[in-house]
Amino acid sequence: MKSRSRILLVEDLVEFAELYRFFLQKEPIDLVHITTGSEALENIQKITPEVILLDLTLPDMNGMKILKYAQQLNITVIVITSKSSVDTAVKVMRSGAFDFLEKPVKQNRLIVTLRNALHLHNLNKTVESFQKLTRSSYFDLVGISPSMRTVYQMIDTVANTKASVFLNGESGTGKELCAAALHKQSQRQKKPFIVLDCASIPKELIESKLFGHVRGAFTGAMNDRDGAALSADGGTLFLDEIGDMDLTLQTRLLRFVQTGTFHKVGSDTQIKVDVRFICATNRDLLTDIEVGRFREDLYYRLNVINIHLPPLRQRGNDILLLARSFLSKYAKEENKPANGFSHDVEQILLNYDWPGNVRQLQNYIYKLVILNEDISEITAKILLPFSDSEHQCEDEIIPLSVDNIRPLWLSEKEIIEQAIKLTNGNISEVARRLEISTPTIYRKLKLWNKQVKRTIDN
Numbered sequence: 308m309k310s311r312s313r314i315l316l317v318e319d320l321v322e323f324a325e326l327y328r329f330f331l332q333k334e335p336i337d338l339v340h341i342t343t344g345s346e347a348l349e350n351i352q353k354i355t356p357e358v359i360l361l362d363l364t365l366p367d368m369n370g371m372k373i374l375k376y377a378q379q380l381n382i383t384v385i386v387i388t389s390k391s392s393v394d395t396a397v398k399v400m401r402s403g404a405f406d407f408l409e410k411p412v413k414q415n416r417l418i419v420t421l422r423n424a425l426h427l428h429n430l431n432k433t434v435e436s437f438q439k440l441t442r443s444s445y446f447d448l449v450g451i452s453p454s455m456r457t458v459y460q461m462i463d464t465v466a467n468t469k470a471s472v473f474l475n476g477e478s479g480t481g482k483e484l485c486a487a488a489l490h491k492q493s494q495r496q497k498k499p500f501i502v503l504d505c506a507s508i509p510k511e512l513i514e515s516k517l518f519g520h521v522r523g524a525f526t527g528a529m530n531d532r533d534g535a536a537l538s539a540d541g542g543t544l545f546l547d548e549i550g551d552m553d554l555t556l557q558t559r560l561l562r563f564v565q566t567g568t569f570h571k572v573g574s575d576t577q578i579k580v581d582v583r584f585i586c587a588t589n590r591d592l593l594t595d596i597e598v599g600r601f602r603e604d605l606y607y608r609l610n611v612i613n614i615h616l617p618p619l620r621q622r623g624n625d626i627l628l629l630a631r632s633f634l635s636k637y638a639k640e641e642n643k644p645a646n647g648f649s650h651d652v653e654q655i656l657l658n659y660d661w662p663g664n665v666r667q668l669q670n671y672i673y674k675l676v677i678l679n680e681d682i683s684e685i686t687a688k689i690l691l692p693f694s695d696s697e698h699q700c701e702d703e704i705i706p707l708s709v710d711n712i713r714p715l716w717l718s719e720k721e722i723i724e725q726a727i728k729l730t731n732g733n734i735s736e737v738a739r740r741l742e743i744s745t746p747t748i749y750r751k752l753k754l755w756n757k758q759v760k761r762t763i764d765n
Contacts, residue, residue, distance in 0.1 A: 312425050315356040316340045317347045317373065318387070319366050323410070327360065330414040331421065344368035348376060352494075355380060358424045363388040363399070371402065378403040379494070381431070383424045387412055446488040448481060449632050450625040454617040458485065461614045466492035471564070471609045474587040476616030479666030479731070482587040483547060485616055489585060490543040498542030503535045506548035507739070514556050515572050518563075524573025536569050540580040549609070550590035550601060561605045584609060619661040619668060626656055629665060633672040634685070643676050649686045659693055663731030670732045677749050678756045720755045723748060 318324045319342045344365045363370035377384045386399045389410040396407045405424045443451045445459045466489050474482040490500040519534030563569045568579045586609045595601035638645040726737045738745040
């Protein structure tokens with residue numbers, strides 16, 4: 308049975324509303340009548356209508372505000388107003404209205420306009436459904452595998468809710484990109500998206516980073532400072548690697564999630580914010596709960612909706628889709644001619660397990676681009692060794708003695724390459740731990756490659 312279309316009538320004069328209801332009584336629609344703009348905005352948020360019949364002159368606000376909000380959500384709007392000036396008609400049409408009807412509206416005109424609007428809505432819905440089935444990316448997420456399309460569908464379903472979302476998956480699977488996509492797809496998209504990495508911030512600083520502090524709260528607190536919680540007001544707060552958060556801070560976070568209120572470190576003044584929570588971890592938090600490392604009540608508060616990011620080894624041809632995307636991106640950035648992979652290289656990429664997932668693949672392709680100059684196609688002979696546990700014993704650092712003193716650059720090379728292997732190719736993590744910049748590492752890798760070639764040639 309075909310479902311009835313949901314129509315929202317925003318009209319403050321009851322006599323007009325009853326007239327329109329009479330005109331449309333035989334149409335296969337469910338008509339909801341409300342009289343104020345604030346009710347309209349609330350209704351749209353709860354149950355998205357297919358079409359809005361909108362009077363511009365409302366007792367509490369200008370109907371243009373509702374029109375602009377509806378456009379953000381791709382809702383079709385038919386404006387009905389007694390303001391019959393050309394300027395008004397032009398203004399509403401430019402603002403995205405489907406049509407402009409002048410009071411008093413004739414029955415046939417209203418019926419035909421509404422039918423046309425619903426027909427357009429259904430066409431757009433069909434096109435959108437087809438695009439969703441065939442899309443190869445979702446914001447910065449890339450992939451066409453069934454598991455990734457499930458992720459896209461989950462984002463579509465929950466983005467415009469207020470529910471907290473928990474992202475899980477192995478390191479490097481794209482959890483932060485998924486969180487960003489959730490934010491961009493939501494009604495909070497124009498508000499801040501704030502990221503707090505709980506694993507990279509020292510235990511003694513993370514409370515201040517999350518909630519902010521006032522001057523004199525602790526040694527070194529020279530000024531008042533806002534934390535991530537206040538910065539994310541109206542938007543989204545993404546707590547990455549939340550499993551690394553200290554138990555004491557988990558207690559404060561639970562209260563924040565429950566009440567939407569917090570106080571800065573060193574202050575008793577309560578601050579209330581509107582924040583949507585997204586959290587991520589690559590840990591097994593249920594095990595952490597059993598051994599007392601994570602609060603069970605906090606876990607279930609945050610884990611309302613769960614989205615799993617699949618490991619790259621389970622995504623089939625997404626590996627090649629991602630590799631080509633990275634190759635194109637970095638070749639353009641570095642002004643290199645590389646534009647494709649040979650068939651045997653594609654098979655090698657497909658057959659490798661990628662323990663570091665998408666992040667490892669991204670870093671690997673970047674290294675290939677950086678270390679090779681005038682090469683248009685990536686072939687097997689220029690591939691680099693993969694950085695996983697199979698190779699960790701191949702480049703052991705030799706203890707220094709008089710007999711094995713070598714050039715400093717070679718020792719430095721071995722240290723950095725060993726670190727790259729230990730972090731599954733995560734160059735950013737290597738740079739952080741060795742306290743050098745990421746560009747420095749790539750520059751050194753390129754230089755060492757040339758030095759090794761010169762050594763071999765000589």
